[in-house]
Amino acid sequence: MKRVFCLFLSILMLISLAAGVSASNSLTTTNLPDGSLTFTINGSTLIISGAIHCDNLEKIWLMAGESERIIAARNSTAFKETLSLSGTSTIPVKVYTKKTTEEMYWSYIWQTVFIEYTAAGYRFVSTPVYDHNAAMMETWINPAEHIAAVDPAVAEKASEIVGSETDPYRKLLAIHSWAAENLYYDNDYYTGKTTSTSLDPKDVLETGRTVCQGYANLVQALCHAQGIPCILITTWSAGTGTDGFLSAEDHTAINDSNHAHAAAWVNGRWVHMDATWDSANRYENGEKIRKSDSGYLYFDTTLPFLSLNHKIITVPRTTAENTPSDWAIPEVRAALEAEIVPYSIQNNYRTAITRARFCELLTTMLMRRMGYDSLDAMITGEKLDVDENIFTDTEGFTVRREIAAANALGIVNGRGNGIFDPASGITRQEAATMLMRAAEVLGIPMGKEARSFSDLPEAAEWAVSGILYTASLKTADGLVVMNGVSDSSFAPLGTYTVEQAILTMVRLYAVHG
Numbered sequence: 001m002k003r004v005f006c007l008f009l010s011i012l013m014l015i016s017l018a019a020g021v022s023a024s025n026s027l028t029t030t031n032l033p034d035g036s037l038t039f040t041i042n043g044s045t046l047i048i049s050g051a052i053h054c055d056n057l058e059k060i061w062l063m064a065g066e067s068e069r070i071i072a073a074r075n076s077t078a079f080k081e082t083l084s085l086s087g088t089s090t091i092p093v094k095v096y097t098k099k100t101t102e103e104m105y106w107s108y109i110w111q112t113v114f115i116e117y118t119a120a121g122y123r124f125v126s127t128p129v130y131d132h133n134a135a136m137m138e139t140w141i142n143p144a145e146h147i148a149a150v151d152p153a154v155a156e157k158a159s160e161i162v163g164s165e166t167d168p169y170r171k172l173l174a175i176h177s178w179a180a181e182n183l184y185y186d187n188d189y190y191t192g193k194t195t196s197t198s199l200d201p202k203d204v205l206e207t208g209r210t211v212c213q214g215y216a217n218l219v220q221a222l223c224h225a226q227g228i229p230c231i232l233i234t235t236w237s238a239g240t241g242t243d244g245f246l247s248a249e250d251h252t253a254i255n256d257s258n259h260a261h262a263a264a265w266v267n268g269r270w271v272h273m274d275a276t277w278d279s280a281n282r283y284e285n286g287e288k289i290r291k292s293d294s295g296y297l298y299f300d301t302t303l304p305f306l307s308l309n310h311k312i313i314t315v316p317r318t319t320a321e322n323t324p325s326d327w328a329i330p331e332v333r334a335a336l337e338a339e340i341v342p343y344s345i346q347n348n349y350r351t352a353i354t355r356a357r358f359c360e361l362l363t364t365m366l367m368r369r370m371g372y373d374s375l376d377a378m379i380t381g382e383k384l385d386v387d388e389n390i391f392t393d394t395e396g397f398t399v400r401r402e403i404a405a406a407n408a409l410g411i412v413n414g415r416g417n418g419i420f421d422p423a424s425g426i427t428r429q430e431a432a433t434m435l436m437r438a439a440e441v442l443g444i445p446m447g448k449e450a451r452s453f454s455d456l457p458e459a460a461e462w463a464v465s466g467i468l469y470t471a472s473l474k475t476a477d478g479l480v481v482m483n484g485v486s487d488s489s490f491a492p493l494g495t496y497t498v499e500q501a502i503l504t505m506v507r508l509y510a511v512h513g
Contacts, residue, residue, distance in 0.1 A: 027113065027124050031271075031300040032173070034076035039093060039113060041085070041122050046093065046115070049080040052108065054097055054295035061096040061105050064115065065089075073097075085122050091115040097294045106280075106294040111244030112308050129246045130307035137303065140329060142318040143229035143265040143336065144346035150221045151202040158225035168228055168266045172273065175222045176299045179275035183218070184209040184283040184290075193285075209283040212259050212276040219262040219275050229265035229343070231316045238309040239277070246311055257313040261298075268337035272306055274298035324349040328499040335506035340365040344398070349499040356422035358431070358501055359406040360399040362438055365505045366409070369442060375405060384408040391420035411437040429459050429492035431501065432482050433466030435508055439473060439481075444511055447472030453484050459492035467492060475510040482507075 028050075030036040035053025039046060046064045053076055060073045064083040071081060085091060093113040096105035114125040150158075161178045162171045186209045189197035197214065198207045201221035204214040216232050223230035234257035238244050246254075261274035277298040280291035298306075324332045328349065335341045342364050345357055353361075363375060372378040379386050386404045391414050394400045403420060406412040411434050414420045426434075451471040456464060467490055470482035482504045484490040 024126065025123055027126075027304060028302050029109070029297060029305045031302060032296070035296060035299070037095070037109075039124065041115065041124065044085045044122060046083045046085055046122075047080065048083065048095075049078070051076045051078045052095075052097060052295040053299075054099070054293065056099040056101050056292075057097060057295075058100045059098040059105070060108075061094075061098070063092075063094040063096075065091040085115060088117040090125070091117075091122075099292055102292060106292075108294045108297060112305075114245065125245075126304065127246045127251060127307060128248050129251050129311045130304055132251065133303055133307045133310070133312045136312040136315055137270065139315050140318050140323050140333075141231060141270070141316055142322045142346050144343040145318060145322060146224075146229040146231050146265070146316065147227060147343065148224050150225045154201050154205060154218070154221045155225040157205055158222040161222065162226060168226075169271070171226055171228065172223065172264050172266055172271055173296075173299060175219060175226075176273045176275050176278070177296065179215055179219050179222075180278040180293060180296065181281075182208065183215055183275070183279060184281040184288045185215075185276065185279060186211050187282050187284045188286065208288065212261070215276040215279065216260040216262045219273060223262070223264045231263050231265075231270070232260055233263055233272070233312055234314045235259045235261065235310040235312050237277075237311075244309055246307070246309055251311060254311055255313070259310070261310075268339045271300045272298070272303075274301065274306075274310070322347045322349065324499045324502075328503060331503045331506055332499060335502045335509075338368060338506060338509060340368050340505060340509055341502055345498060345502070347498075349502075350497055352425035352495050353498045353501045354423050355412070355420065355426055356394070356397055356399050356403060357498070358426055358434070358496075359403045359412060361501055361505055362411065362434065363402045363405050365509050366438060366441065369509055375401060379405055379408075382409075390414075390418070391422075392418040394420050394422050397422050406434075409437075409441050411441065426496050427492065428482075428490065428494045428496050429463035429467060431496045431504065432470045432490075432492075433463050435482055435504060436466040436469040439469065439508060439511070442508075444473065444508075447474060449474070453490040454488045455490055455492065459490070463492060470504070470508075473508065473511050475507050476512075477510075479507050479510075481511060 025041040028036055028038045032053060034051055037048060037050040039048055048062055055075050057073050057075045059070055061070045062081055062083060064085060067083040069081055071079060073079060095109040097108045098105045115122050116125050162174050165171050165174060186197040188194045190211060198204045198210045199214045199217055201218045204210045204218045220230040220232055236254045236257055237259035238246055263270040263272045278296050280293050282289045342360055345361055367375060367378045370378060372381055384405060386408045388400050388404045390404055390407060394403050446469050449472055451468060459467060471480060473481040
């Protein structure tokens with residue numbers, strides 16, 4: 001993160017704009033609930049509202065061109081201020097913070113946010129990089145592929161950092177904050193004074209100095225140690241030595257990376273964390289120089305704001321076997337975002353789902369739909385009589401409790417004689433029957449639109465009601481919970497795949513009686 005002493009900022013930077021650059025009248029910096037700023041243009045007035053996550057915060061200096069205001073502030077205390085806009089030149093928007101422990105103001109937002117005047121009035125300048133970045137983040141990335149074992153020393157440090165925190169999002173903030181505050185950017189290596197620096201997570205932890213790749217590597221490893229999926233994203237970032245903003249011309253010319261940051265999967269989305277840009281510490285001339293942070297602007301940064309100075313070059317690619325079919329991707333993505341797909345099921349999407357995995361998926365969906373944060377909470381809340389020994393062949397299965405819970409709900413039965421057959425696949429008629437029972441648990445009545453299939457005579461007598469029931473249920477968007485393989489055929493004895501199970505589950509999740 002660039003920290004510039006405000007005394008040297010008397011000259012305002014103007015940005016030349018390329019035709020076709022998109023713009024809007026609102027911009028939010030981050031998704032951090034108690035540490036984001038929102039800039040809104042209303043006519044010739046700029047409204048700045050929100051809060052800054054910064055310990056020992058005393059004052060905030062707001063600037064929009066020649067209009068400015070200094071306000072008293074405290075860490076994460078919300079405020080709302082207005083600045084007047086004037087003139088037809090490009091207006092830089094700047095924010096500085098001052099701590100009680102320092103005499104100077106330091107840059108929080110500088111050379112990043114600009115306002116232009118058009119015939120339609122004032123608007124924020126954005127960049128075509130946003131559309132590019134949005135498309136890059138739409139690439140299929142399987143969260144379950146991005147949790148790896150880490151060195152014991154890194155795992156120990158992760159536990160120390162998060163302490164007793166249980167909320168995954170707050171764990172991320174703790175990890176990001178620790179990295180920004182305790183690592184030192186190796187300026188000696190960056191400027192060529194030395195020929196090597198630490199990049200391996202364990203080495204970075206031991207030396208405390210690194211460059212952006214090392215920051216990202218260690219943040220990723222700390223997340224993995226807490227069981228949180230985390231990826232590395234390479235970017236071209238307008239940092240030191242640049243004008244701080246990615247124009248349309250820059251976007252066209254840039255194809256290589258000069259930076260990296262981490263993004264973690266929490267609450268059904270990728271949370272961008274650029275600890276390097278939030279770190280003020282420097283390693284220069286063989287000495288660690290600690291400097292106070294000015295606020296965490298690049299934790300959970302919104303993509304529109306990130307795109308003003310970060311162009312994504314690469315994101316991880318998921319293996320073919322762990323990528324759903326093209327027609328399934330939108331709804332599988334929706335299921336992941338709704339957090340109804342356990343990590344253990346985020347693979348081999350096109351293969352048959354086993355009875356055990358189906359129970360795991362089903363109980364997770366019911367747990368989310370009923371508002372419980374864990375399986376045990378659902379068991380307690382619903383007063384379920386769960387007997388993990390009810391089936392003799394589920395011992396040793398990690399989802400034994402899920403199977404027993406699904407049985408206690410009356411959704412799944414065994415094969416008889418205490419046998420559940422957990423490793424076997426399920427047929428479409430079996431899936432329809434279990435989905436019907438799950439719908440009944442949720443109090444969802446059968447739909448009013450009757451369906452019929454020419455191959456119903458092929459179905460078992462006990463399965464017909466389930467087939468007709470699930471085929472009658474629709475989401476608000478008109479998607480049938482479990483449709484046939486064609487308009488007239490259901491294929492009751494057909495194979496039921498992982499991606500099919502996820503699609504029918506996310507649809508049932510969305511149906512309300």
